[in-house]
Every structure is written in structure tokens, then in C-alpha cells.
Amino acid sequence: MKRKIAAIFAADIAGYSRLVAEDEEETLRRLASYREVIDDFIAKASGRIFNTAGDAVLAEFPSAVDAVRCAIDIQESLRTRNMAYPPSRQMSFRIGITIGDVVERNGDLLGDGVNIAARLEGLAEVGGICVSRAVHEQVANKLSVQFADIGAQEVKNIPTPVHAYMVAMRREDGSYSKPQLKKTASKMAAAPVWMWPLVVAVVSIVGIVVTGFLYNTKLKQTATAAAPPAVTPSAAPSPTPAAMAASPTPATQTAKAPMAAMPPSNAGAAMAPMPAPSPAPAMTGKLAAESVPFINERVRNYLASEYSAAGDYKAFALNIGGFTGSALNQPNEEAARNAAVEQCQKRADAAQSPRRCEIYAVGNNVVYAHGKPPMPPAPYFRHDAVTERAFVSKDFPIVRDPQKVRLENMFVPAAKSRSVALGPGGQYFMVLGASSAEDAARRSLESCGAIAGVPCVVVAIDDNFVVPIPTLLRITGLFYPATNAQIGADARGEVVHKLADAMGWNAVAVGTAGRPGLGLKAADEQTAVNSALADCAKRDSDCHVIAIGPFTVGPIN
Structure with missing residues (x-):
């Protein structure tokens, strides 16, 4: 590990969980497109991306000037792209930048500099940039940028307040917007001293009144509970078990708080792998070597024989990259857990795997927190001479x-x-x-x-x-016919059924009413496309191809 001073850039999408919940496929496609823009600007500004998690990007720059100039270019470019979408579907980033002392380990950067940049990103406006005082001092006289001083900010897990500035973003007419300053607790400290006794008195009176009200309300509720319940219509029905189990929160959003559970809008279509990710329930029960994910056959055989036969205390750890660690005959359970994770992590670090190791089993019991990874139906691949x-x-x-x-x-x-x-x-x-x-x-x-x-x-x-690679149209993502919003809901099941075992080249087209047309088992891509368009034209208008093989497609730019 080595220490260095760097300008740290942290970016994150505002409202990403909502965007994914409303339309996951379109959101992921646009995220990939926007990331290309961000990555290109970072590379051109001599920056380096050192970590990503879901929609978050962390990068380092050799100077604060490069970092701020890059951030402004990114925000202005993405603002232009967002104009093509309604406000509710715009994908806007917040960006935070600071200069700090960081530790470099296996290409990743750690330390307060990284943490502060992430906190500044949280303070930024949607589509805006927030920088620390150190960055402001470096940039103020070198770039024609306007700033708004928002003062010292108390931020999570940072012991001392961070003095921050908002960057004024340029409007379409060339003028600059005025950043909307966020109200913070630190501004209360500026109140005159004589006001505090008054504030305390008011708060005390309000507290007494509220307490009395709640006490009386509680008495009434208790009396009501003792009486026979009246039959009244429910204003909001209780969520069904299915609704409570569904969640649109992607498992990849490790830096995001999960959203409240809600059923996806396409919950009725469940005939193919669902593109809306939901956290799998934790894996529990007895350890079965054949059910352990990510591992190779050698490790599986070890678990089935040597590990299973060993007595307590023992533990097994893994990460999603397939690295593992185990500990047998330890003095206690905690020692077994620690030794297994340490062994696994050493192997992962040596191979520069970015994934952290976690406990999978303690003794012969599975305690893995993440559940089974989502998988497509078998067979997982097929050899097809026509498309391979x-x-x-x-x-x-x-x-x-x-x-x-x-x-x-x-x-x-x-x-x-x-x-x-x-x-x-x-x-x-x-x-x-x-x-x-x-x-x-x-x-x-x-x-x-x-x-x-x-x-x-x-x-x-x-x-x-082992899948057809389209060349006539641009590949934009993976095709999930059971949940594709462009296909009419009542037609998705038939599309799933007909595509299930269709070898050769396959294409799907839709028109303005969402009626699909299929070109199946064709000998080449052009024939599949023509057949899909002709089939769609029989029942819809303005047909266009949306999928070829397992991919969604769009016009070549």
C-alpha cells in the first residue's frame, strides 16, 4: 500500500432506484450509454476510474482543475442528452470532488478523501457539482466558474465539518444558474444567543401539549380496542404475500438504501427470467456441496468429503468470483469464521479480485446472506451451426x-x-x-x-x-420478452413460448399497438428481420425490429 494526494471525483445517479423500478431494461441501457460519456471525459482529462458500484463512479485526477473541468463537461453533456426524455425519466448525476490523502491498494483508493467526495456528492444538486474548500481554493482563479459558499457541513462518518461550495451550472442561454443552498444544521448555530431561551420555552410547551394529546389519544384507543370491533371498509388493503416479496431494488446497488417493497408493474408476466432484480432470501439449511454457487468441481469435492466429515468448529467462505477459504478444527465458532474469511480474502486479493469474501457455512449449516444467484433456465447454451x-x-x-x-x-x-x-x-x-x-x-x-x-x-x-451476434442493427441490451414493455402484455406469453426452442436466427418486431411479429428459425439475419417485419405488418402499423436473438437492438448511429 502507498499513500498519495489526489483529487477524488464521486458521481451517483439521483433517483436511480425509482428509475430502475419503473423500467429496468431502458434504465440499464441508458446507464451504459451515459457511462460511456462519463468514462470518455474522465480518460480525456487524465483521470482514472478506480471503483464502480451499480450507478456510482469513483475516479482520481492529477489535479483539482482537471477534475472540476471534467465534471462540468460531463454535466453539460448529460443535460443535453436528458432533453430527449420527459422530466420523470431523466437520468441526472450528482458529483462531489475533494482533494485528500488516500491509500492505494491493488488499484483501489481508500481513506477520508474518498469518503468526503462521496459525502459531497450527496450534498450536490441533481445535475450539479459540490466541491470542498480545498478544491475551491485550487480552482477559483484558474477556471471561469462561479461558486456558492454553503459553509461547513456536518456529514456522516466524518468527524469534523466539511466546508463546501456549489458549482453554478451554465444554462442554455449562456447564463449561470444560482445553486439552491441546502439548509443545514450548522446554520442554526448563527441564531442570536438571546433567542435560545425563547426556543427552549416554545419547544417545552409544544412537548407538553403533544404529550398530553398523545396520552389522551392512547386512552381513547385503549377504550376502543376493548369494545367489539366495528365492520368498516379498509382504506388501504394489506399487501399480499406476493407484493411484499417483490422488490425492484437491484442487487447491484450496494451503496444504495433499499426501496420499500412493491410489486413490479409487470408482475403478471412470469414466464421467462425476470429482468427486475429483487434480493434473494438468505440461504439457510444443511450444507449441500452440489448447491454451492461460484465454485469449481475440486472445491465441491472437498466440501462433500473432507469438510463435511470434519468436526466443529469449522467454517467455509467464498466470494462471487469463485475464491474460497475454509477453516477446520478451530477453538470456537468465531475463530473458524475469521480464519475462513481471511484465507479467502488473501486469495482474492492476490488475484486482484474486487469482490469481498463472506461466510457461506458455519459447521455444516449454510448462513449465506445473499441467496442463490439468478439463473436462466437450462440448457445454459446450445451449439447451433447456423448462428455460431x-x-x-x-x-x-x-x-x-x-x-x-x-x-x-x-x-x-x-x-x-x-x-x-x-x-x-x-x-x-x-x-x-x-x-x-x-x-x-x-x-x-x-x-x-x-x-x-x-x-x-x-x-x-x-x-x-454461441449466440447470434447481430450486425444489421445496433445491440443495446439483453432481450427479456416476458417483461418487454414494447410488446403488448397479452402477447408476451406467446412470444416467450415461440422463442423458447427456436434455433437459427430469430427476430422480433413490434408496431405502434405493441403487436409482435416474429421471424423464426431463419438461415440468416436479414431473412429473420424481413420475416419479423412482414409478420408484424399483418396486425400492426409502423413496425420496427426490437430484438435479434437474445439482444435488444436499435438503429445503427
Whole structure:
């Protein structure tokens, strides 16, 4: 580990949970598109992204000037993109920037500098930028930027107040907006001293009145409870078990507080992998080696034999990247837990895995908090001579160029069996050197699903793409027909059924009324597209293709 001074940039989407709950696929597609913009600006400003989590981005810059200039460019670019959407569907970032002393470990940055940047981001306006006083002092005379001083701010987990400034963002006419200052507790300290006795007296009187009111109300409620209940219509029915179990909160939002449970708008369509992620219930019960996710066959055999036969105290830890650790014959349960996690984490750190290790089992009991990863139905992949072709990294869909370079450097030369699974927002996971293609596919899907929060798709096995890769239209995401909002709700089930076992090239088109047209089992992409459009035109108007194979598609820019 080494220490250094850096300008830390933290960005996060305002209202991301709501956007995902309303339309997950469209939100994830736009997030991937907006991230391309952000990543490009950061790279051009000599910045480096050192961590991401869901919709959050953390980056470092060599100077505060570079960081602020980059943040302004990002906000202005995204503001222009947002104009194409109604206010309720606009995706706006908040950005916080500070200069601080940080610790670098395996490419990640840790320390108060990172924490303060994240807190400043929380203070920023939607679509705005908030900076610390250190950044303001560095930038004030070097950039033609206007600031609003919002004073010392008390922020979570930071012992001393942080003096912060809002950046005034430029309007379309070239003028600058006036930041809306947030009211903070620190401003109460500026009240005249003579006012405090009055405040205390008023608060005391209000407290006495409220207490008396609540006491009398409680007496009335108690008396009412003793009487026979009256039959009255309920103003709001209690949530059903199904509604209480559903949650739109993606499992990937580790930095977000979960939303209140609510049923997704498409709860009635449950015929295919659901793209709306919901936290899986914690895994409990007896340890069954064949049910443990992420691990290879060697570890599975170890769990079934040596680990299961060992006496207490023992524990087993893993992370979603497939790294594991175990501890047998420990003096107590706590020692077993600590030793297993430490061993797993050392292995993960040595391989530069960004995923943290967690306890999966204590003794022979499963205590894993995250449940089973979401998986698609089996078979996980199929060889189809009509669509299968040689793997080429530059043609890998959805992901950005740095990820394509990583696939070229790691996946292509790796030993068989190997697999890459892809999620709807560009999440992907590769498994290399597995015991079989089936094992590689299962493990890549488990890890990708745990990261994405929804079932992923196996895109490549060994040297070949095992799904059709469209070229006539631009790939925008993964296609979930059971929940696709462009298809009429009453037609989704039929689309799912007809696509289930269709080999060859398949395409889906829809018109203005959401009536689908299908082109199935075609010998080439163009034939599938033409068939889908012709089928759609029989029952709808202004038809256009929305999916080819497992991918959603749009016009090529």
C-alpha cells in the first residue's frame, strides 16, 4: 500500500432506484450509454476510474482543475442528452470532488478523501457539482466558474465539518444558474444567543401539549380496542404475500438504501427470467456441496468429503468470483469464521479480485446472506451451426473498448474450457480453465447473475460465440420478452413460448399497438428481420425490429 494526494471525483445517479423500478431494461441501457460519456471525459482529462458500484463512479485526477473541468463537461453533456426524455425519466448525476490523502491498494483508493467526495456528492444538486474548500481554493482563479459558499457541513462518518461550495451550472442561454443552498444544521448555530431561551420555552410547551394529546389519544384507543370491533371498509388493503416479496431494488446497488417493497408493474408476466432484480432470501439449511454457487468441481469435492466429515468448529467462505477459504478444527465458532474469511480474502486479493469474501457455512449449516444467484433456465447454451461463429473480441456486444481489450488479453489465450456470460447493463464474467464447457457456463452465469442481479446469457464458449451476434442493427441490451414493455402484455406469453426452442436466427418486431411479429428459425439475419417485419405488418402499423436473438437492438448511429 502507498499513500498519495489526489483529487477524488464521486458521481451517483439521483433517483436511480425509482428509475430502475419503473423500467429496468431502458434504465440499464441508458446507464451504459451515459457511462460511456462519463468514462470518455474522465480518460480525456487524465483521470482514472478506480471503483464502480451499480450507478456510482469513483475516479482520481492529477489535479483539482482537471477534475472540476471534467465534471462540468460531463454535466453539460448529460443535460443535453436528458432533453430527449420527459422530466420523470431523466437520468441526472450528482458529483462531489475533494482533494485528500488516500491509500492505494491493488488499484483501489481508500481513506477520508474518498469518503468526503462521496459525502459531497450527496450534498450536490441533481445535475450539479459540490466541491470542498480545498478544491475551491485550487480552482477559483484558474477556471471561469462561479461558486456558492454553503459553509461547513456536518456529514456522516466524518468527524469534523466539511466546508463546501456549489458549482453554478451554465444554462442554455449562456447564463449561470444560482445553486439552491441546502439548509443545514450548522446554520442554526448563527441564531442570536438571546433567542435560545425563547426556543427552549416554545419547544417545552409544544412537548407538553403533544404529550398530553398523545396520552389522551392512547386512552381513547385503549377504550376502543376493548369494545367489539366495528365492520368498516379498509382504506388501504394489506399487501399480499406476493407484493411484499417483490422488490425492484437491484442487487447491484450496494451503496444504495433499499426501496420499500412493491410489486413490479409487470408482475403478471412470469414466464421467462425476470429482468427486475429483487434480493434473494438468505440461504439457510444443511450444507449441500452440489448447491454451492461460484465454485469449481475440486472445491465441491472437498466440501462433500473432507469438510463435511470434519468436526466443529469449522467454517467455509467464498466470494462471487469463485475464491474460497475454509477453516477446520478451530477453538470456537468465531475463530473458524475469521480464519475462513481471511484465507479467502488473501486469495482474492492476490488475484486482484474486487469482490469481498463472506461466510457461506458455519459447521455444516449454510448462513449465506445473499441467496442463490439468478439463473436462466437450462440448457445454459446450445451449439447451433447456423448462428455460431468464431469469437472475436471486438465484436463482443454491449461492453466498452477497455473490456474488449481485457477479453482479448485474457479470454482468447486461456485454456479450455472457458465461458463468458453477459448481463443487460454490460456486466460480464469469464471463467477460464474449467473442467468442462457446462461447468464453465454455469459458473460464469452464477457470478454474472450475482453481479447484475438478473439472469445473464452465455455469449461465448471456448473459441466461438454461441449466440447470434447481430450486425444489421445496433445491440443495446439483453432481450427479456416476458417483461418487454414494447410488446403488448397479452402477447408476451406467446412470444416467450415461440422463442423458447427456436434455433437459427430469430427476430422480433413490434408496431405502434405493441403487436409482435416474429421471424423464426431463419438461415440468416436479414431473412429473420424481413420475416419479423412482414409478420408484424399483418396486425400492426409502423413496425420496427426490437430484438435479434437474445439482444435488444436499435438503429445503427
